[in-house]
Amino acid sequence: MSENTWNGKSFALDPTFTDSRHPVHVQHMRMALEEAQTAADEDEVPVGVVIVSPERGVIASAHNQREQLQDPTAHAEMIALTQAAKSLGSWRLERCLIYVTLEPCPMCAGGIVQARLPYVIYGATDRKAGACHTLYQITNDSRLNHRCQVIGGVLPEECAGILSRFFAAKRAMGKK
DSSP, rough: TTTTTEOOOOOOOOOTSSTOOOOOHHHHHHHHHHHHHHHHHHTSSSOEEEETTTTEEEEEEEEOHHHHOOOTOOOOHHHHHHHHHHHHTOOTTTTTTEEEEEEHHHHHHHHHHTTTTTTTEEEEEETTOOTTSSSGGGGGGSSSSSOEEEEEOHHHHHHHHHHHHHHHHHHHHOOO
């Protein structure tokens, strides 16, 4: 991973880069939260993603669109992976970082592994479908051909809060 750099510094050589409070992570998670808010405004489960190329900056941003597209695979991560691949002209996202407000599910974690992303940075854990730390560790499974370094807990209260408010509003509407 030493070829991966941010502002001229190697990720591997910067010991603070794996800290969930690193300013780069906070900045990009805020962007992902903006995408999550867009999802909520569209009555979609509020999950947002940005994919960043250290050389080119943000190359993809997306939010859940399962309801709008009537597509079970239209998770924010899957949409952003497609956008990033088109932006780079390659499915290999070997020098990119993905920021997602909620720990990726098995489908999305699999897509991230297949795209060769070296880093997955997420906000809130997902007790029901988390596939990076919580239920499964797909992104770190040594049986797979590629693994990602995972950094969890970036702005976790904000990331969990947008989901909690969304589902509380859904439950309240169901009672009316």
